[in-house]
Amino acid sequence: MNAIPAELLNILIGLVAVAASVGLIGLVMVWVERKVAGHIQRRPGPYEVGPSGALQPLCDALKLVGKQLFMPLGADPILFWLAPVLAFLPVLLLFLPLPVGDGLQALDVNLGVLLILAFSGLAVLSVLLAGWASNNKYGLLGAARGVAQAVAYEIPLLLSVLAVSFVAGSLDLAQVVKGQGTWPWNWNIMTQPLAFLIYIVSALGETNRAPFDLPEAESELTAGFHTEYSGMGFGLFFLAEYANMVVVCSVATALFLGGWHGPVLPGPVWFVLKVSALMLLMVFVRWTYPRVRFDQLLVINWKWLLPLAVANLLLTAFFVKLAQFA
Amino acid sequence: MEALFSGLSALYLAKCDAAKTGQVFQAFLPASTLVRAAERLLAADYYIEDICAVDCAEGYVVVYHFDHFEAPGRVTLRVLAPHASPVVPSIANVFHGAEWHERETRDFHGVVFEGNPNLIPLLMDPDMADCFPLRKEDKARAKAKDMLEAGEVVYCHPSFTLMTPDAPAEAKESGGDKPATA
Amino acid sequence: MTTYQNNDHLAGDFYTQNFAKTAGEGNLILNLGPQHPSTHGVLRVVVELDGEYIMRAEPVLGYLHRMHEKMAEVKTAAQFIPNMGRVDYGHALGWNWAFVGAAELVGGIEVPERAEYIRVITCELNRIASHLLWWGAYLLDLGAFTPIMYAFDDREKILDILQDPTGSRLTYSYYRIGGVAKDLSADCIRRIQEFIPWFRSRLPMYKDLVSDNIILRKRIEDIGVIEQEVCRRFGATGPVARGSGIKYDVRRAQPYSVYPKLDFEIPTSNLKCARGRYDVRMAEMEQSLRIIEQALEMMPEGEVLVKGAPKPSWKVPKGEGYFAVEGARGKIGAYVVSDGGKNIYRTKLRAPGYCNLSLFAEVSQGTILADAVAILGSLDLIIPEIDR
Helix, strand or coil: CCCCCHHHHHHHHHHHHHHHHHHHHHHHHHHHHHHHHHHHCCCCCCCCCCHHHCCHHHHHHHHHHHCCCCCCCCCCHHHHHHHHHHHHHHHHHHHCCCCCECCECCCCCCCHHHHHHHHHCHHHHHHHHHHHHCCCHHHHHHHHHHHHHHHHHHHHHHHHHHHHHHHHCCCCHHHHHHCCCCCHHHCHHHHCHHHHHHHHHHHHHHCCCCCCCHHHCHHHHCCHHHCCCCHHHHHHHHHHHHHHHHHHHHHHHHHHCCCCCCCCCCHHHHHHHHHHHHHHHHHHHHHHCCCCCHHHHHHHHHHHHHHHHHHHHHHHHHHHHHHHHC | CHHHHCCCCCCEEEECCHHHHCCCEEEEECHHHHHHHHHHHHHCCEEEEEEEEEEECCEEEEEEEEEECCCCCCEEEEEEECCCCCEEECCCCCCCCHHHHHHHHHHHHCCEEECCCCCCCCCCCHHHCCCCCCCCCHHHCCCHHHHCCCCEEEEECCCCCCCCCCCHHHCCCCCCCCCCCC | CCCCCCCCCCCCCHHHHHHHCCCCCCCEEEEECCCCCCCCCCCEEEEEEECCEEEEEEEECCCCCCCHHHHHHHCCHHHHHHHHHHHCCCCHHHHHHHHHHHHHHHHCCCCCHHHHHHHHHHHHHHHHHHHHHHHHHHHHHCCCCCHHHHHHHHHHHHHHHHHHHHCCCCCCCCEECCEECCCCCHHHHHHHHHHHHHHHHHHHHHHHHHHCCHHHHHHHCCCCCCCHHHHHHHCCCHHHHHCCCCCCCHHHHCCCCCHHHCCCCCCCCCCCCHHHHHHHHHHHHHHHHHHHHHHHHHCCCCCCECCCCCCCCCCCCCEEEEEEEECCCCEEEEEEEECCCCCCCEEEEECHHHHHHHCHHHHHCCCEHHHHHHHHHHCCCCHHHHHC
16 A cells, blocks of 8 residues: 655645634634724723633624625626635645744745745735726725735845844754744844844735735725625635734744744744734734825835845845854 | 905995904995905905805895904905896805805805806705705795895995885985896 | 716716816726715715826715705704704704804893803813814724724713713704703713813823824824915814914904903914824813813803793894804804894804815825825814715
8 A cells, every 4th residue: 555655644734734723813813803902992892702702703704604795897707706715825835834843844845934935925916816806996006005015025024034044044944943042042033133123014014914004904995905805705815814914923933033942831832922922913013003104104115124124134144154254 | 444345346335243243344246346356355364254145035145254364353245146147256266265165055046156167066966956945935035135234334336225224214315126236 | 957068978977077077098086985984974085096196186075965054944043953963963062052152143142151151161072072083083094993992982971971961962952042951960060070180181191102103193294284375265264274373263263152261272283284283183172171170160150041031933033143163173153144034044054174175175186095084084074064
């Protein structure tokens, strides 16, 4: 009997686990977001369904599934329905190279960072398709914003990640984590604080989270690129947004915050804790700040983040080379 | 204040008691000099408060209210638009805010403001643009002199009878019943 | 309808067609509203966009038009008071006051002093509530979700206070020709006294958390600059004019009621931009608190409705009168022409928001879409008031 290669089996199990956890993370994050938002706003948030409203997201999800899938007149049917799928599917792949614990990785690929950056670039395509195919002017404006924003913010994101890779000498996330130690002063954030800052800001922009949620800026563009989506069409965009958040926070944890390293508790627990902390930060930011304007968003990127990221990268390269000679 | 309206062939100028009517001065103008009066008011730093029409027996009295930011005191301009062809020149090119007030007056009373850059329905449905809700029936119309404040008359053109009381005690030289239409 | 040129070759309804016929080649015609999250009701603005730049904008009104001026023709003066609460749900008592004041002016009716103080207190409370509503909604427009919850928290307290004497929470019809409907109870006065220090302690927090935020400042500074000359041409009043450095407040310029006896300042700002209007409104809330504080101390005992006050069937005597009060959005005016009949012959309502909005087309030209939303919000629009 031909044994299935262990490698393939690993990926398969990983995919199933990822698919299951993305759904779960989506539900938990909806609950956390609404609960945190509620408490920030001096109200309890959801509390009717289940303990502390914990089942509320489930009800919301059921409601979304039950809604009629509506497509506006004059929309392009293929592109219109392709867009939410395209938004969601790459996200599953993004989870594969994430090192949750020592050796606990669905796909141990030595170019993990590159894989994540490549596939997360697909998200912008879905935004463009959704906005274009909707035959809606708000959608179109949202899509145009989304593309300009994603293209802009991917560059400093990439550059800040590269700086860390220089130090670690690897594009493999697991290797980068192994290069760090148990205590905070052994983490990359100590050697690369600027890169961390650039990464977090770019990540907010990349995931279209407030204050950089311009493609869906509610008060200007009603809902931007997903104005015309109902039911699970919208649900998939929604899920993809939260899944993307998890991915960028996981990458930040692996690159800058020591990944699974931590005292006393087992590795995966530390990893989840650190990711949760970053996610909470993003939630806090969303419910605290107003939205920036589109030109300001691009100014922040091209005039501040990008030059800083380049300078940081050059400096890092210089010191890395210096260390080799020393 | 009177100087402001000199040379505008005003029909009627009067000072008013602000404590009783909320206005300090009023001027009844012929339609032909309305725009020039508006220009002078703008040059004198007045701002436009509102424009409205009152449907009187003699015609639509279009009322313009102006006020001043630094030296408060409401100045009222009035122009008569006859019922048969209610046309008044627009001051929307002097006071740009007048555009909306004029459109509103057109919606409500059907007074046409000649020269308004965009005289389309504002508050009323375009499909109902030709029914004017505030026009009154003939028998419901009251005379302007019975309602509008006469004030302390500074100047009154001899042929102008719209604001002068009917009472013969005043003994005006003209006294014809024909309303002065500009 | 034959009055207007047929533009059926263009897409959209009458207004879109009329707007689009002069549009530039390749520009996008976008209808913001009448259903849109940041137009606060049913304002519709047709904009011509080149990319995200606004080439031209034209507000389209009338979606909430109820023809209050016609209703005034079929009601007696006293019966018309409830209409005033419906004109502007934000500052209903200001409108109450404008109309009642005009009727009193023409009718020559004196108001008891206690009633004047009650009017000042309730009107200023209502002004704070209105500014809070604007503040929360404006920040919501700018993408900050949280402040509106804090604003409504405070506003709720004011509504609770006003509910006691007025009997309603939003569309008040509390003032009567010759006074007010009901005296302030001792409990109500105590609650107002408790509210003042409490709200005063909240204002610094709003400043720290929201007003000084760098993102907010970047969003509203130098946006929507309104020159004083523009204010004059369009008749802008209230915080819009004061945000452009015009020290004009009807409470001081054409004093009414007991305002001359009260010590307060007229906040102005020379910034002329949305930030100026923002600052003016924030400062006005503090001034309103000062006014309420003094009015509570100075309020004499006595009647709240003049003896022999007009009955519902009271006829306004012959004459005309224009009475203006300082509303939360600017100068609220009521122009009354009466022929001595059962109903008022002609009632003209001057809505401040109407004049303030009319300058939007000029100010928004050449800005980007997000700025247009910031400018619209900074004008503090209440659509029922604009459409009347």
